[in-house]
Amino acid sequence: MKIAVLGAGAWGTAIAVAAAQRHDVLLWARDPAQAAHMAATACNQRYLPEVALPGRLQVGHDLAAACRHASDGLLILATPMSGLRATLQALPAAQPAVWLSKGFESGSGLLGHEIARSLRPGVACAVLSGPSFALEVARGQPTALVAASESATLADAAVDALHGDGLRVYTSTDVIGVEVGGALKNVLAIATGMLDGMAARGEPGGPGLNARAALITRGLAEMTRLGLALGARAETFMGLSGLGDLVLTATGDLSRNRKVGLLLAEGLALADVLSHLGHVAEGVYTARTAADRAARLGVDMPITQAVVAVLEGRLQPREAMALLMARQSRAEA
Numbered sequence: 349m350k351i352a353v354l355g356a357g358a359w360g361t362a363i364a365v366a367a368a369q370r371h372d373v374l375l376w377a378r379d380p381a382q383a384a385h386m387a388a389t390a391c392n393q394r395y396l397p398e399v400a401l402p403g404r405l406q407v408g409h410d411l412a413a414a415c416r417h418a419s420d421g422l423l424i425l426a427t428p429m430s431g432l433r434a435t436l437q438a439l440p441a442a443q444p445a446v447w448l449s450k451g452f453e454s455g456s457g458l459l460g461h462e463i464a465r466s467l468r469p470g471v472a473c474a475v476l477s478g479p480s481f482a483l484e485v486a487r488g489q490p491t492a493l494v495a496a497s498e499s500a501t502l503a504d505a506a507v508d509a510l511h512g513d514g515l516r517v518y519t520s521t522d523v524i525g526v527e528v529g530g531a532l533k534n535v536l537a538i539a540t541g542m543l544d545g546m547a548a549r550g551e552p553g554g555p556g557l558n559a560r561a562a563l564i565t566r567g568l569a570e571m572t573r574l575g576l577a578l579g580a581r582a583e584t585f586m587g588l589s590g591l592g593d594l595v596l597t598a599t600g601d602l603s604r605n606r607k608v609g610l611l612l613a614e615g616l617a618l619a620d621v622l623s624h625l626g627h628v629a630e631g632v633y634t635a636r637t638a639a640d641r642a643a644r645l646g647v648d649m650p651i652t653q654a655v656v657a658v659l660e661g662r663l664q665p666r667e668a669m670a671l672l673m674a675r676q677s678r679a680e681a
Contacts, residue, residue, distance in 0.1 A: 360426025541609020
């Protein structure tokens with residue numbers, strides 16, 4: 349199968365490396381200089397320096413050529429959510445696409461499939477999501493993902509392209525649920541990072557492992573409430589793109605969103621956190637948009653709202669935790 353991956357960040361590079369073990373893969377980089385450097389050094393020095401690129405993996409910067417390469421195969425979009433709309437607009441009108449983007453689009457508040465539906469009605473699309481750090485995927489370490497689409501043909505193509513010894517790919521028709529899980533887990537990982545950062549100080553009466561478990565569990569409930577309000581199925585949030593991705597991103601040391609929370613708990617300003625990070629942390633951009641969309645739907649999301657308040661400088665992490673703990677008792681379900 350011929351596959352083109354559009355976007356040479358860490359995740360796009362990792363998927364390209366994994367697919368190139370069995371397929372003819374072209375990785376497209378927006379920056380010609382980056383593409384040339386990657387092709388010359390067989391390494392993505394900026395985003396994934398730990399992994400050598402397979403010799404059979406092609407790297408280029410011609411978008412039209414990349415789309416032609418995948419015209420009879422599979423086109424995978426590996427842009428941040430902020431770049432998904434522009435990338436979809438640049439594709440051939442009827443070419444199906446699978447994306448890796450996770451989040452709500454800033455401004456519109458739309459999920460990926462809603463953007464695609466508005467731009468390319470009737471064209472098959474899919475989202476690939478689940479608990480996955482790019483570095484582990486690129487190294488071939490065991491990983492399980494889910495490809496969600498209303499098109500069985502496109503979902504099966506994603507399985508054919510990526511399912512192998514180190515990567516297991518399930519399918520789903522619940523695109524909404526998979527996308528909501530992928531978006532909200534980043535916000536909740538920031539919250540968990542803040543909690544873990546406070547716990548590391550060891551202050552009397554400060555949060556510990558009990559608090560972390562409670563936050564992740566209540567965060568999953570929050571994620572599910574928003575998903576159901578948008579039309580998702582409840583069982584999706586017990587799967588890879590819900591609980592699985594949430595646990596990984598909220599607790600794993602490779603999580604950029606968790607790192608944001610840890611640094612905020614140290615007292616760093618958000619601008620300094622993002623400068624220190626050097627990579628996109630989607631939860632920072634998703635939090636406000638998700639909170640606004642939930643408010644329009646009448647969905648209660650106290651953890652997300654607390655994260656927004658910290659990101660916007662209206663609360664310190666400890667104050668946000670205190671507000672959450674002070675909420676009135678209620679039935680769990």
